[in-house]
Amino acid sequence: MSHKIGIIGYGVMGKTRRTAIQELKKGEVVAISEPNVGAEVDGIPNVSHDDIINNPEIDVLIVCTPNFLNKELTIRGLNAGKHVFCEKPPAFTAADIIEIKEAEAKSGKTLMYGFNHRHHxxxxxxxxxxxxxxxxxxxxxxxxxxxxxxxxxxxxxxxxxxxxxxxxxxxxxxxxxxxxxxxxxxxxxxxxxxxxxxxxxxxxxxxxxxxxxxxxxxxxxxxxxxxxxxxxxxxxxxxxxxxxxxxxxIxxxxxxxxxxxxxxxxxxxxxxxxxxxxxxxxxxNNNSWRYEVDHFFKCVDEKCPVVYGSSDDAFKLMTIIDKVYEQKEF
Incomplete structure (x- = not known):
């Protein structure tokens, strides 16, 4: 299955994810959203976040933005009926993940988080x-x-x-x-x-x-x-x-x-x-980027559960981070 893909955030990670998608021939990146880089990049239209999320032809959203946008864009992407791959951190708190999981369940779409170290x-x-x-x-x-x-x-x-x-x-x-x-x-x-x-x-x-x-x-x-x-x-x-x-x-x-x-x-x-x-x-060699993207699209295409970087994994992780920051004294 060939996917129409939108990438929000086209810095180092956005480019890295696009490269892996191209290598694996998993679909076509049809739009990016990145401020201050011109109307298009490598022939790909540079549009607004809303244009990507609201585009019915785009079925996969890749989120590679500064941390504070991850939760919002993930939920919006799921609510728009798109499969979502989001870089870490999944959100700021475990409570955020509960909100995300609700959107995930309602959408029935695949959600995966980018923890590429698992894929080395x-x-x-x-x-x-x-x-x-x-x-x-x-x-x-x-x-x-x-x-x-x-x-x-x-x-x-x-x-x-x-x-x-x-x-x-x-x-x-x-x-x-x-x-x-x-x-x-x-x-x-x-x-x-x-x-x-x-x-x-x-x-x-x-x-x-x-x-x-x-x-x-x-x-x-x-x-x-x-x-x-x-x-x-x-x-x-x-x-x-x-x-x-x-x-x-590596x-x-x-x-x-x-x-x-x-x-x-x-x-x-x-x-x-x-x-x-x-x-x-x-x-x-660092094969993690390719392995990770391959796992995501396999889960999308075969409708199988995410094994590496699921929302359940994210919840366990953010629960620990919550407890760490509760003990912060400065």
């Missing part, structure tokens, strides 16, 4: 191994996700709470939290320290988050930061029978370094465990 080949490999049970149950996880920003950050919409909804946690940490849920399941206890000791904005520059699943005792820790002065991505998962450590992440700028996954099994009995036969895999 390294993460998908970790997911398969964890689900197989070969390494036993997940005991604990540790995630560090940080970047350095410059003073011009103050002038960007991401530095303003009313436009971004939050700081580095909403920007980057949300991806790591989503990976915790994706790879290990739910958490019901949330403890956090959220600060802005360096940049002194109205959004946080650091978030330290501890999650726990009461039933099993599984714990995860996250540090999300923009005062690290370098880019870093590190995800460690320790299980009953081994470990998986992912360092680096991006267009390669600012996070090489994407390297190390996996090993515990060959001896705890507590005197030793680690042997570590398998190290380096991933050279």
């Amino acid at each position: 080949d390294s993460v998908l490999h970790m997911k398969r191994l964890i689900d197989s049970g070969e390494y036993g149950k997940v005991l604990w996880l540790r995630g560090r996700y940080g970047k350095s920003v410059t003073k011009d950050y103050f002038n960007q919409w991401r530095a303003k709470k009313e436009l971004a909804g939050g700081g580095i946690l909403m920007d980057q940490g949300i991806h790591m939290l989503d990976l915790f849920l994706f790879l290990s399941g739910d958490f019901d206890v949330v403890k956090a320290e959220v600060s802005n000791l360096y940049w002194h904005m109205d959004v946080e520059d650091n978030a330290f988050v501890i999650l726990k699943e009461s039933a099993t005792g599984k714990v995860a820790s996250l540090h999300s930061t923009m005062s690290q002065w370098r880019h870093l991505f590190s995800l460690e998962i320790f299980l009953e029978k081994g470990y998986m450590v992912l360092n680096g992440l 991006t267009s700028t390669m600012s996070y370094g090489e994407e390297t996954l190390s996996i090993a099994k515990n060959r001896s009995t705890a507590p005197a465990a030793t680690w042997q036969d570590e398998v190290i895999t380096k991933y050279m």
Whole structure:
């Protein structure tokens, strides 16, 4: 099935999504909506948000806008009878997601959120191994996700709470939290320290988050930061029978370094465990954008449930973020 697609927000992410759509031949982008880029881009008409949402020929809406528009445009797209793919964050709060889910249910259309980290080949490999049970149950996880920003950050919409909804946690940490849920399941206890000791904005520059699943005792820790002065991505998962450590992440700028996954099994009995036969895999390509768009259109065409980035996933994620921000002191 060939789809008529409208993209609202034609910055880096809008262009990235269009490229994936073209590569997969999933449809035609017939309209974009992006201020200050002219009447058309690459022959595609640049129209208003309303023109895209109200166009009956457009059956798929891709939302790649600043955070504060995500909820409104998603609901409007669903209400207009369109399938919607929206970048993260899904909204600002879990209550927002409840409103979105109501519109989703009423529309009967497909809604998916862009959490492309789930679609990295390294993460998908970790997911398969964890689900197989070969390494036993997940005991604990540790995630560090940080970047350095410059003073011009103050002038960007991401530095303003009313436009971004939050700081580095909403920007980057949300991806790591989503990976915790994706790879290990739910958490019901949330403890956090959220600060802005360096940049002194109205959004946080650091978030330290501890999650726990009461039933099993599984714990995860996250540090999300923009005062690290370098880019870093590190995800460690320790299980009953081994470990998986992912360092680096393939991006267009390669600012996070090489994407390297190390996996090993515990060959001896705890507590005197030793680690042997570590398998190290380096991933050279980022296929996540293509995998993610392919999954969305498969769900649209086959009318099957979204597995990666559903509104249920979004609700669980935003419930945790709500609890983190409730503990913010500044």
